[in-house]
Amino acid sequence: MNTLEELEDFIENGYKTYIPHISIDCAIFGYHDHQLKLLISRLKGFDRFCLPGGYIKRTENLDDAATRIVEERTAITGLYLQQYKTFGGPERIKWNDPDTINLMKVHGYEKIRSSWLMDQTISIGYYAITDFSLVKPQPDLMTITCEWSDIDKVPDLLFDHNKMVKESLQALRLQLYYYPIAEKLLPKKFSLTEIHAIYETILGKTLDMRNFPKKLIFLGLINRLNEKRNIGPHRAPYLYSFNAKKYKKALEKGITLG
Amino acid sequence: MNTLEELEDFIENGYKTYIPHISIDCAIFGYHDHQLKLLISRLKGFDRFCLPGGYIKRTENLDDAATRIVEERTAITGLYLQQYKTFGGPERIKWNDPDTINLMKVHGYEKIRSSWLMDQTISIGYYAITDFSLVKPQPDLMTITCEWSDIDKVPDLLFDHNKMVKESLQALRLQLYYYPIAEKLLPKKFSLTEIHAIYETILGKTLDMRNFPKKLIFLGLINRLNEKRNIGPHRAPYLYSFNAKKYKKALEKGITLG
Numbered sequence A, B: 001m002n003t004l005e006e007l008e009d010f011i012e013n014g015y016k017t018y019i020p021h022i023s024i025d026c027a028i029f030g031y032h033d034h035q036l037k038l039l040i041s042r043l044k045g046f047d048r049f050c051l052p053g054g055y056i057k058r059t060e061n062l063d064d065a066a067t068r069i070v071e072e073r074t075a076i077t078g079l080y081l082q083q084y085k086t087f088g089g090p091e092r093i094k095w096n097d098p099d100t101i102n103l104m105k106v107h108g109y110e111k112i113r114s115s116w117l118m119d120q121t122i123s124i125g126y127y128a129i130t131d132f133s134l135v136k137p138q139p140d141l142m143t144i145t146c147e148w149s150d151i152d153k154v155p156d157l158l159f160d161h162n163k164m165v166k167e168s169l170q171a172l173r174l175q176l177y178y179y180p181i182a183e184k185l186l187p188k189k190f191s192l193t194e195i196h197a198i199y200e201t202i203l204g205k206t207l208d209m210r211n212f213p214k215k216l217i218f219l220g221l222i223n224r225l226n227e228k229r230n231i232g233p234h235r236a237p238y239l240y241s242f243n244a245k246k247y248k249k250a251l252e253k254g255i256t257l258g
Helices: A003-017 A062-074 A098-107 A110-114 A161-175 A181-185 A192-203 A211-218 A244-253 B003-017 B062-074 B098-107 B110-114 B161-175 B181-185 B192-203 B211-218 B244-253
Strands: A018-032 A035-043 A053-057 A082-087 A122-131 A143-150 A222-228 A238-242 B018-032 B035-043 B053-057 B082-087 B122-131 B143-150 B222-228 B238-242
Touching: A003 A018, A018 A062, A018 A161, A018 A192, A018 B018, A035 A062, A035 A192, A053 A062, A062 A082, A062 A122, A062 A143, A082 A161, A082 B082, A122 A161, A122 A181, A161 A192, A181 A192, A192 A211, A192 A238, A211 A222, B003 B018, B018 B062, B018 B161, B018 B192, B035 B062, B035 B192, B053 B062, B062 B082, B062 B122, B062 B143, B082 B161, B122 B161, B122 B181, B161 B192, B181 B192, B192 B211, B192 B238, B211 B222
Parallel strands: A018 A122, B018 B122
Antiparallel strands: A018 A035, A018 A053, A035 A143, A082 A122, A222 A238, B018 B035, B018 B053, B035 B143, B082 B122, B222 B238
16 A cells, blocks of 8 residues: 555544544653764644654554564664653644644545544653663654754644643652663663663753762662772772662562661 | 343343443542542352442443442442543453353343343443442342442452552552542541541552642642641641642643742
8 A cells, every 4th residue: 555545544433443532642852972962753734843643553452562663663672762741622623723724634534624633632642761862763754854952942842732841840850769761871881970861861860979979879769889980090989780670679569768 | 121121131132221341440549547448349159249330321431431330339329420541352251251151041031142241341340439438338139239348358340440440540540649549538628637547548658748738838738827726725727628729730731830
């Protein structure tokens, strides 16, 4: 099938393969060297950017659907996608939105107006974070472009996607303290300077260089190793590692303050 | 309309009022005096208990739907319901389950087999915690009974509801450290003994009485007041209050470790 046929089939028969009324939208953050970015994509027929998203197959569980959707839309594989919140309400998608009307005009799909796609949709939000210097997103047949945007330059997105960005960033920030998110962005053994930069960048604020590690150690999230990195005369900072066992336990039982 | 007519109308026409394929299920925890309980209910036609749940009206946002559903099923009002996770996958509801078949037999509803209710459903999980000594749950027309069960005596529930209980309890435990959940269970000014009992009971483990408050204060979650409670000669413990501003900020920006 070519793209047009595929799209027409999706509009007419998609509800047989996918569950109607519910979609997944993914906020994919990218970190590298003090910079935080967000992956945004633009679908064919739309003027505005959006988060990569799609529908759930009737045979899939939710996490697998999120992984497949990101792979299809952006060609990025191997992400650890974390569900953070589900978005609903009659106002979240406005089908009289100029972009949506434009989509229907551009493609000439009168059928889309009466299709399963036009009914109210609730969306499950997922997020992930990766090193953006290591992944090159590639658009799929439905997508014109997908690219990294600086986090403070994210444009006006489709639907309620700006709200999703805000809330996924909140979730990411909260989970920095009870889930080893930063683990994916660091070598196994890292210096305080390295983890400090990641925390400052993701949290979007200055963290006191002396108090910050004390508190991470106090919470039991990182361990100091009996090992230093030799980076020159008189400069050999201690190396640290994540306390994965503690994280796992914290995730199941709550942060142990006892 | 009587119950039977209402139910038949819901089966036949419910999809016009409610969004198909997506429901809400609520884990309502109750705390009082070192005890943790869970609200379970039994629907007409079902042998097993379940969590109070229902569908989302097309005019509602998700939080309002959760509040309405709990009010309808249990007559409990004024809860702060927190969304924690959405559950899906082809295996979560088994329509060939003996309970479901029983439901259809008991009510004699052949129509239910071909109705919108029999298609795959994804469910949004909410939880809340309240003082169980202050609320008396009341069943609605669809419900035979709703009652408090000891948390360690929760029976085998319908569908994937035992998984929901496990995951909602995990979420509640995690959120104890960045959201003022225990606030609803304590007077405005409380002693360390009081908050210690709540944390121990919800976390289901012993917390060192000397370290526990230090850590809560260290995280900035509670403040010691310049005030003592006089409970007898030589016994005047300091009073504490929640640092609501800190919680709010933490929720938006992450726990400030800087």
